[in-house]
Amino acid sequence: MTPATAAWERARFAWAGSGNRVLATARHLSDTATAGRDGWQLFQAGPLRIGYGGYRAGQRHVLPFLRERARAAGLATGGLTTEPAGRSLPDADLVALGCPPGRAAALPSAAAIVAPFRVHLVLPLAEAGRPRPVVVSRKERQRFARERVRRGWELEVTRSGADLDYFHQRMHLPTMASRHGDDARSVGLRAAHDAILARGVLFFVTENGERRAGMLCRLDGTGRVLTLRLAGVLDGAPEHYRSGIFMATYLLIARWAADRGVERLDLSGTEPFLSKGILQFKRKLHPRVELPPDHFAHKRLWLGVRRDTPAVRDLLTANPVLTLASSGRIEAVYFHDARRAPRTDLRWEGLGLGAARHVDLDGFLAGLPTAGGPR
Structure with a gap:
């Protein structure tokens, strides 16, 4: 392998995930400029219609995670379909959008939650x-x-x-x-x-x-x-x-x-959900959940519910989310209702989080159209 080839590989690697502040900012701006060009990626999971849009990286991270969690809930998942991107949200029960913080803040806050796009688990030595x-x-x-x-x-x-x-x-x-x-x-x-x-x-x-x-x-x-x-x-x-x-x-x-x-052992990144298996495995080491050291620190994941259905409630309850509080601390959010207990078996302790909140789905989803029978 020539020195030029090796230098090119190092440059590509740095562009993909460098902790250098200038390079990370440049990568984030580049990603933001191209976000949404691939349109909305949608799939059917049993009675659920789920969509992802925004940053292309979400097609490698967020989208596979959502499909896997739907399958874990016993829902048969279909193939992906694509709809043109636009400022309006797609016709889906649950929508995930990878976007910068400003866009996330401008989107509807009712029946929605904003999470880090990814988090890292860091073990202080x-x-x-x-x-x-x-x-x-x-x-x-x-x-x-x-x-x-x-x-x-x-x-x-x-x-x-x-x-x-x-x-x-x-x-x-x-x-x-x-x-x-x-x-x-x-x-x-x-x-x-x-x-x-x-x-x-x-x-x-x-x-x-x-x-x-x-x-x-x-x-x-x-x-x-x-x-x-x-x-x-x-x-x-x-x-x-x-x-x-x-x-x-x-x-x-x-x-x-x-x-x-x-001084620090970075155990690598993961999607911001306590149901992620590798997160629960690494939790045994008592790492700290932090924003990533690279361009992902600038990215957010907006999760919005468009229709209140039993399947949506099941999926939200089964997958507690790591969110960013107004203080900047990362905290765990557990959804629940009268029929569904919070998944506290997916533990947040030992992750250096600011707090854990329990959110009643009846209030969180109030005002949404309903479908699919009793909640």
Whole structure:
């Protein structure tokens, strides 16, 4: 690979997610200028009609999440259809729009909520210049200690290009395919070499000497922030999740980073919903939910309900949302009504959030047209 090609890959990677303030602002302005050109993307989920519009990034993040959550609710999802973009909202029961904060504030506030477009989960490894221990439950600590001895888990650290090829083909790609199917998205191998490994490190966790899990991480320019970029388990096999080795990988990397003066371990980004499985998994590490360090920090997700139906209420109740309060703090919102209890099993504690609010759907949806029988 030529130096020019490597430089191009690094530039592309930086444009996609740099924490540089100037570059992040430029990327956000560019995204805003092209937002909506693809029109509204709509799909049917049982009796529900759901639409997404705005930032193209939402077609890789928000739209697949909404389809997955509809399927999790037992609704058969149809294919996508496209309607021309415009200032008016599409004919749908639930509409999601990726837009800048000003546009979100100008949209109807009744039966609507504004969330960060994405959030990051960040694990502080030092505070006020002092090391901060990684906090996990006693149950997780005991399991980790027991299984580490029984299974012989050890951390392997490498910067070898050949090791990255192995990790990408045998761990990362199979894991993404098994977990996300057709919605899988990732960084290509060339970018992984030139933009991540060139400024980072590859970790494997071995079990009795055999590589079973891995993570590719990138250090920022200061060496104080380590960001987890790509992850996977051998062949994407589910037994490696059941064994606890995936959680062990996070714990071992956190210890390695803290021992080398890294102050923050960025566990990467996610959609702003407590029902996101990886968010609930990482919550066990007690990270802090923050706005992303890149252009996504400038973006918002407006969620508006157009019709009050039982299916809409089911979907809102099943997926508590992380929202931005007027104070700027991120908080959790749990929907409920007389028939539907708030999903407090999807916990918000341990995420450094400002608060949790419980919102009654009868008041939230008051005044909307109704359909579909008893609420």
